[in-house]
Amino acid sequence: xxxxxxxxxxxAVVPFGFGLSYTSxxxxxxxxxxxxxxxxxxxxGRMAGDDVVLLFLVPPNAGADGVALKNLVAFARVH
Numbered sequence: 001x002x003x004x005x006x007x008x009x010x011x012a013v014v015p016f017g018f019g020l021s022y023t024s025x026x027x028x029x030x031x032x033x034x035x036x037x038x039x040x041x042x043x044x045g046r047m048a049g050d051d052v053v054l055l056f057l058v059p060p061n062a063g064a065d066g067v068a069l070k071n072l073v074a075f076a077r078v079h
Contacts, residue, residue, distance in 0.1 A: 005070070006069060006070060006071060007063075007068060008069075009069065021051070022047040022049060023047040024045040025042065025043055025044060025045075025049075025051050026041070026042045027039060027042075027053075028042075039053055041078045049079075050079045051077070051078055052075055053075065053078060055075065056070045056071065056073070
């Protein structure tokens with residue numbers, strides 16, 4: 001432990017999932033239930049582009065007794 005995004009506590013050089021793009025995106029989170037939500041992704045730039053939306057969850061007791069600091073639980077590419 002200690003070398004992956006799940007356990008690393010230092011400052012990242014670039015955020016996980018960071019990449020170059022010729023456009024920009026806006027994200028809006030809408031809660032639709034007690035345990036459900038929707039992420040609206042809007043291309044706000046002048047070029048067409050794809051983005052990968054990542055969902056991380058922080059488990060109870062994160063960082064204690066070998067429990068990961070965060071877990072990637074879902075992802076989706078949007079155009």
